[in-house]
Amino acid sequence: MESQGEEYRDALARRQRVLAPTYRLFYDEPLYVKKAEGVWLHGADGRRYLDAYNNVPVVGHCHPHVVECIVRQAAVLNTHTRYLTDAPIELGERLLATLPREINCVTFTCSGSEANDLAMRVCKSVTGGQGAIVTEFAYHGTTETLAGMSPVTGQATAHGVFKARIDPVRNDATAFALQVEAAIGQMRAAGIRPAALLVDTIFGSDGVVPGPAGFLQPAVAAIRAAGGLFVADEVQPGFGRTGEGIWGFQRHGVVPDLVSMGKPMGNGHPVAALCARREVMENFARSTRYFNTFGGNTVACAAALAVLDVLERERVLANALAMGERLQRGISQLAARHACVSSVRGAGLFIGMQLQPPQLAARVVNAAKREGVLVGTAGGANDTIKIRPPLVIGADEVDLLVSGLDRALAAASPRDG
Amino acid sequence: MESQGEEYRDALARRQRVLAPTYRLFYDEPLYVKKAEGVWLHGADGRRYLDAYNNVPVVGHCHPHVVECIVRQAAVLNTHTRYLTDAPIELGERLLATLPREINCVTFTCSGSEANDLAMRVCKSVTGGQGAIVTEFAYHGTTETLAGMSPVTGQATAHGVFKARIDPVRNDATAFALQVEAAIGQMRAAGIRPAALLVDTIFGSDGVVPGPAGFLQPAVAAIRAAGGLFVADEVQPGFGRTGEGIWGFQRHGVVPDLVSMGKPMGNGHPVAALCARREVMENFARSTRYFNTFGGNTVACAAALAVLDVLERERVLANALAMGERLQRGISQLAARHACVSSVRGAGLFIGMQLQPPQLAARVVNAAKREGVLVGTAGGANDTIKIRPPLVIGADEVDLLVSGLDRALAAASPRDG
Numbered sequence: 001m002e003s004q005g006e007e008y009r010d011a012l013a014r015r016q017r018v019l020a021p022t023y024r025l026f027y028d029e030p031l032y033v034k035k036a037e038g039v040w041l042h043g044a045d046g047r048r049y050l051d052a053y054n055n056v057p058v059v060g061h062c063h064p065h066v067v068e069c070i071v072r073q074a075a076v077l078n079t080h081t082r083y084l085t086d087a088p089i090e091l092g093e094r095l096l097a098t099l100p101r102e103i104n105c106v107t108f109t110c111s112g113s114e115a116n117d118l119a120m121r122v123c124k125s126v127t128g129g130q131g132a133i134v135t136e137f138a139y140h141g142t143t144e145t146l147a148g149m150s151p152v153t154g155q156a157t158a159h160g161v162f163k164a165r166i167d168p169v170r171n172d173a174t175a176f177a178l179q180v181e182a183a184i185g186q187m188r189a190a191g192i193r194p195a196a197l198l199v200d201t202i203f204g205s206d207g208v209v210p211g212p213a214g215f216l217q218p219a220v221a222a223i224r225a226a227g228g229l230f231v232a233d234e235v236q237p238g239f240g241r242t243g244e245g246i247w248g249f250q251r252h253g254v255v256p257d258l259v260s261m262g263k264p265m266g267n268g269h270p271v272a273a274l275c276a277r278r279e280v281m282e283n284f285a286r287s288t289r290y291f292n293t294f295g296g297n298t299v300a301c302a303a304a305l306a307v308l309d310v311l312e313r314e315r316v317l318a319n320a321l322a323m324g325e326r327l328q329r330g331i332s333q334l335a336a337r338h339a340c341v342s343s344v345r346g347a348g349l350f351i352g353m354q355l356q357p358p359q360l361a362a363r364v365v366n367a368a369k370r371e372g373v374l375v376g377t378a379g380g381a382n383d384t385i386k387i388r389p390p391l392v393i394g395a396d397e398v399d400l401l402v403s404g405l406d407r408a409l410a411a412a413s414p415r416d417g
Numbered sequence: 418m419e420s421q422g423e424e425y426r427d428a429l430a431r432r433q434r435v436l437a438p439t440y441r442l443f444y445d446e447p448l449y450v451k452k453a454e455g456v457w458l459h460g461a462d463g464r465r466y467l468d469a470y471n472n473v474p475v476v477g478h479c480h481p482h483v484v485e486c487i488v489r490q491a492a493v494l495n496t497h498t499r500y501l502t503d504a505p506i507e508l509g510e511r512l513l514a515t516l517p518r519e520i521n522c523v524t525f526t527c528s529g530s531e532a533n534d535l536a537m538r539v540c541k542s543v544t545g546g547q548g549a550i551v552t553e554f555a556y557h558g559t560t561e562t563l564a565g566m567s568p569v570t571g572q573a574t575a576h577g578v579f580k581a582r583i584d585p586v587r588n589d590a591t592a593f594a595l596q597v598e599a600a601i602g603q604m605r606a607a608g609i610r611p612a613a614l615l616v617d618t619i620f621g622s623d624g625v626v627p628g629p630a631g632f633l634q635p636a637v638a639a640i641r642a643a644g645g646l647f648v649a650d651e652v653q654p655g656f657g658r659t660g661e662g663i664w665g666f667q668r669h670g671v672v673p674d675l676v677s678m679g680k681p682m683g684n685g686h687p688v689a690a691l692c693a694r695r696e697v698m699e700n701f702a703r704s705t706r707y708f709n710t711f712g713g714n715t716v717a718c719a720a721a722l723a724v725l726d727v728l729e730r731e732r733v734l735a736n737a738l739a740m741g742e743r744l745q746r747g748i749s750q751l752a753a754r755h756a757c758v759s760s761v762r763g764a765g766l767f768i769g770m771q772l773q774p775p776q777l778a779a780r781v782v783n784a785a786k787r788e789g790v791l792v793g794t795a796g797g798a799n800d801t802i803k804i805r806p807p808l809v810i811g812a813d814e815v816d817l818l819v820s821g822l823d824r825a826l827a828a829a830s831p832r833d834g
Contacts, residue, residue, distance in 0.1 A: 011501055018509030020522040020693065021702040025499055032501040035493045041500070054496070056710065062492055071488045075479055076452045078685035079471070082442055083458070084428055084449040092435030105437040109559075110527040110687045111711055117560045124561075142526075142709055143534045144541075145561040155705065263710055268495035270527045270687035270711035274437075281437040288572065290439040292559055293473065293680055294528055294687035 008032050008044060026376070028366050036061035039390050039397050041374065052389040052401050053374045055350075058239050058264030059310040060392045066267045066306040073302035080297050081108065087301035094308050095275065098246045100255045105278045108271070108296030112235030112262025113141030115274040119231045119258045120145055120196065122276070122284045127227055129193030130160040133183045137166075137380040139205040140198060140233055149198065152205045152380070160192050164219070168207040168354065168379065169343055176211075177218035184226045194228035201248025202237045207379030208345055208352025208386055210242065216252035229280065232256035235272070236350070239264040240311060240391050243321040243348020251347065269303035270294070320391040323398050324348040330402030331387070338409045351387040353405075358383035363412035364405075371411070373404035425449050425461060443793070445783050453478035456807050456814050458791065469806040469818050470791045472767075475656050475681030476727040477809045483684045483723040490719035497714050498525065504718035511725050512692065515663045517672045522695045525688070525713030529652030529679025530558030532691040536648045536675045537562055537613065539693070539701045544644055546610030547577040550600045554583075554797040556622040557615060557650055566615065569622045569797070577609050581636070585624040585771065585796065586760055593628075594635035601643045611645035618665025619654045624796030625762055625769025625803055627659065633669040646697065649673035652689070653767070656681040657728060657808050660738040660765020668764065686720035687711070737808040740815050741765040744804070747819030755826045768804040770822075775800030780829035781822075788828070790821035 011032060015023075025031075032044035038060040041049045051061070059066065073087065081088055092106045109115045124130055134140065137152040148158025157163065164179035184194055197219060203209035220230045237248030238261045244251055247259065257280055262272030272295075294300065310316060328346055331353055335341035343354040355361045358381040365385065368375050378386040389401065428449060432440075442448075449461035455477040458466045468478070476483065490504065498505055509523045526532045541547055551557065554569040565575025574580065581596035601611055614636060620626035637647045654665030655678045661668055664676065674697055679689030689712075711717065727733060745763055748770055752758035760771040772778045775798040782802065785792050795803040806818065 008501070011503065011506060014510065015501065015506045018506060018513055018521075018523060019498070020524040020691075020698040020707075021695070022524060022698060022705065022707040023498060024706060024708070025501060030501045033494060033496060034502075036496060041496070056497070057495070062495065064492075067488070067491045070491055071484070074484045074487055074686075075481075077450060078474070078479065079450060079453060079458070080473070081436070081440060084425070084432065084442060084447045084461075085451075086428065089428060089432045089435060093431065096435055104435075106435060107437040107439060111531065111709070113531065113709075114528065114559065121561050121564065142531065142707060143560045143562065144538050147538065147705075153706065268711075268714060268716065269491075270714075270717065276437065278438070281439060285438040288439065288564075289441060289570065290437075290559060291441070292528070292530075294685075297685060297687075299685065300687065 004032070004045060027369050031369065039393050047372060049369070050373050050397060050401055050404065052387050053376045055236060055241060055388045056263045056268050058391050059267055059307055059316060060390045063267055063310060065310055066303060069302045069306035070269060070299060073299045078297055078299045080293055082291065085298050087298040087305070088296040091301040091305050094305065095273065099259065099275055102255050102277055103259055103275045105276055105281050107274045107290060109273060109292050110270045110294045111272050112260060113143050113146055114292065114295070115260035115262055115272045116141045116198065116233060117143045117145050118274050118290065119198065119260050122258060122280060123196035123229045123231065125287060126280055126283045127193065127195045127229060129195035129228065131187040131192040131194045132161050133164055133180055133197045133223065134161060135166045135199055135203055135206050136163045137206045162186055166203045166206040166209050168209050171209060171211050171215070173211065173215045173218050176215065177222050180219040180222045184222065194223065194226040196229050196231050197223035198231040198233060200233045200236055201252065202242050202347055202350055204236045204350070204386070205378055207354065207384045208350060210345060210347035213251050214253050216249070216254050220254045229257040230254070231258045231260065233260050235260055235262040239307070240317040240320050241348055241350050243324045246317065265307060266300060266303035267307050269300060271300035271304045314392065316391045320349045323393050323395065326395060326398045327351060327401065330398065334402065334406055334409060338413065340409065340413045349389055349391055349393070352378060353385040353387065354379070355383055355385065360413055361385055364408050367412040368405055368408035371404040371407045373401055373408065421449070421462060444786050448786065456810050464789060466786070467790045467814060467818055467821065469804050470793045472653060472658060472805045473680045473685050475808050476684055476724055476733060477807045480684055480727060482727055483720060486719045486723035487686060487716060490716045495714055495716045497710055499708065502715050504715040504722065505713040508718040508721050511722065512690065516676065516692055519672050519694055520676055520692045522693055522698055524691045524707060526691065526709050527687045527689060527711045529677060529689050530560050530563055531709065531712070532677035532679055532689045533558045533615065533650060534560045534562050535691050535707065536615065536677050539675060539697060540613035540646045540648065542704060543697055543700045544610065544612045544646060546612035546645065548604040548609040548611045549578050550581055550597055550614045550640065551578060552583045552616055552620055552623050553580045554623045579603055583620045583623040583626050585626050588626060588628050588632070590628065590632045590635050593632065594639050597636040597639045601639065611640065611643040613646050613648055614640035615648040615650055617650045617653055618669065619659050619764055619767055621653045621767070621803070622795055624771065624801045625767060627762060627764035630668045631670050633666070633671050637671045646674040647671070648675040648677065650677050652677055652679040656724070657734040657737050658765055658767050658805070660741045663734065682724065683717060683720035684724050686717060688717035688721045731809065733808045737766045740810050740812065743812060743815045744768060744818065747815065751819065751823055751826060755830065757826065757830045766806055766808055766810070769795060770802040770804065771796070772800055772802065777830055778802055781825050784829040785822055785825035788821040788824045790818055790825065
């Protein structure tokens with residue numbers, strides 16, 4: 001930290017004093033950020049950092065159209081869904097237009113956590129069951145219910161929650177479906193009725209495992225045969241991250257019962273949603289009302305509408321697909337030159353680079369930051385470098401990202417250099 | 418609806434098609450809102466409506482300083498708390514400065530629901546218990562955990578959740594503490610260890626019951642004696658609503674273990690927080706980390722900082738106290754003239770007007786809307802008119818509100834007229 005000045009040390013100390021001790025900063029030497037634009041975060045140290053970690057600013061940090069739409073709406077009307085207003089209607093229509101026609105109604109929330117938590121309330125109410133299946137290193141959110149369904153955090157799974165293992169390398173659809181069936185069997189043996197299979201449609205926290213196209217089909221068939229519902233958690237993969245479509249589940253040729261979405265939906269503005277088959281929500285609505293004060297407020301909807309505008313106008317999905325290929329090619333070339341890279345996986349602009357030995361990953365993340373490139377780790381052993389730049393990244397920036405990772409791999413693992 | 422045109426009918430029909438069937442609109446003839454400023458909502462019908470319902474736009478709809486601060490920050494940096502940034506530090510310092518010194522650390526979330534849900538995770542983790550006490554008609558949020566602690570919604574309380582009755586009229590502190598002690602007894606008889614007493618510091622959903630100053634003291638002593646923690650839910654009363662201080666618990670001379678806040682915190686921008694005694698969060702942090710993607714992001718913090726600015730600069734609390742007295746006086750005069758008003762209660766600008774017979778309340782709410790005044794209902798029997806204007810309301814507007822309610826009472830209950 002000697003490289004940083006007094007303002008930096010002062011900010012760190014003040015933060016320590018006021019924020020709860022549950023907070024953690026990234027990096028051995030945390031990054032003090034002052035501004036951001038496009039794919040760049042600008043540090044208080046006067047350097048710029050290529051953001052290849054944050055999947056929230058999907059159309060680039062501080063995108064002017066998104067900022068303008070937020071401002072315009074915030075100055076005129078910011079209110080909730082118990083009045084008739086235009087923004088949630090327009091957003092609902094445009095969101096549903098991106099989804100299969102079976103997914104035909106929407107509920108707005110503030111966060112992916114609220115969307116997943118609501119999904120679980122719906123599944124339990126509709127099936128009458130309490131049993132849920134998640135992957136071995138799943139992460140689905142921060143509420144009490146979801147903390148019990150997020151084994152990657154190290155917390156014990158809650159009663160009624162069962163795990164199905166994703167093999168990061170073998171990636172076999174049948175093997176995964178057998179895991180799901182085994183979980184259903186354990187559930188039944190414990191006298192618990194199946195309610196839901198809740199999975200990311202690219203297995204981010206399990207080590208960035210995309211699965212081959214169609215991977216999810218047999219597992220989805222298994223949960224449905226057992227009377228449960230399939231919830232696609234699109235909080236990470238959604239809005240074009242996986243390249244071939246706006247939603248991750250499209251790669252798998254399945255139509256979920258419920259689709260949760262969040263993080264990139266407002267490019268940083270807190271907005272999220274649960275989209276669903278209407279008959280499922282009608283069943284839920286028979287016993288339950290749901291109102292979310294900020295969910296679907298006019299400004300949150302304006303932010304999400306602006307993101308959809310940019311995705312269309314700037315042909316962001318096509319860019320994500322092309323840049324994803326360029327990036328995967330670049331990372332694969334690194335794998336050929338650095339013996340520590342044991343596997344490269346991904347879809348679109350969501351790429352995992354698995355390292356050996358596992359503890360190398362944290363060193364590479366810190367070395368990459370010193371090289372001006374921001375990445376993170378994923379996987380049960382935290383052995384996979386998680387690479388997720390904004391979808392508007394350009395070819396030159398992809399090349400900078402690859403060369404930065406190249407230097408970081410060399411620096412963190414000198415034998416490879 | 419014949420009074421409204423084609424655009425209105427079209428918007429209603431489109432909304433019906435895309436939003437989930439759990440959604441409900443206020444009023445027999447829903448209000449189609451196009452813009453808002455100060456205490457006024459402007460309808461598509463060309464009329465303006467005095468907003469005496471929404472406690473979110475605490476400094477007035479679309480307050481220019483709040484809008485400006487959101488814009489300025491959104492254009493420069495919108496990122497999360499795993500980087501070092503200034504906004505959450507500054508907000509943490511300024512929030513904690515409004516709280517007793519024992520409450521000395523903060524965790525940011527997106528909504529009051531997320532704050533209350535986290536509070537329950539903390540209480541259960543720290544006490545090792547699962548038992549919680551809420552009031553008979555409590556409402557604490559939308560997550561699965563909180564739905565099971567919100568009996569006013571009509572849902573069954575969850576396992577481990579026990580109710581203590583608030584008598585809207587008698588308001589007796591000792592009687593309430595006896596209810597809490599009885600709940601602790603039931604809990605223990607069921608083999609459940611007490612974790613928390615979670616209550617609003619003005620009992621809004623129980624019928625807008627402020628309790629006399631000090632009301633909560635014996636109940637708080639009872640939960641602590643049983644090993645549980647006291648969580649003050651300030652999502653509704655906080656930020657000056659109850660007039661005498663910025664927080665509702667201050668009226669009661671108690672210092673909570675945890676304080677949740679939300680709704681008005683960003684004047685409509687999704688931002689909320691859980692403030693706590695550091696030793697409680699340190700205990701929680703031993704087993705758990707907590708990260709909330711949007712919670713405490715730089716723009717959300719800018720919105721909340723702007724609200725604190727306005728509260729100070731415009732002397733909003735002093736206004737709330739003065740206007741609250743004027744409003745209570747006006748409502749009490751209505752009670753003297755309308756036999757159907759059985760009780761008037763409140764603190765600051767949170768006022769309840771209980772009606773007899775109970776079903777009159779819904780009629781008065783709809784009549785008031787026709788008179789250009791927006792209010793809602795509260796209480797186990799929905800028999801209480803809930804009156805909560807923005808805290809920046811002026812004397813003339815208070816008088817308009819009272820006269821509008823006067824006409825609504827006369828219209829809904831002609832015998833009184």
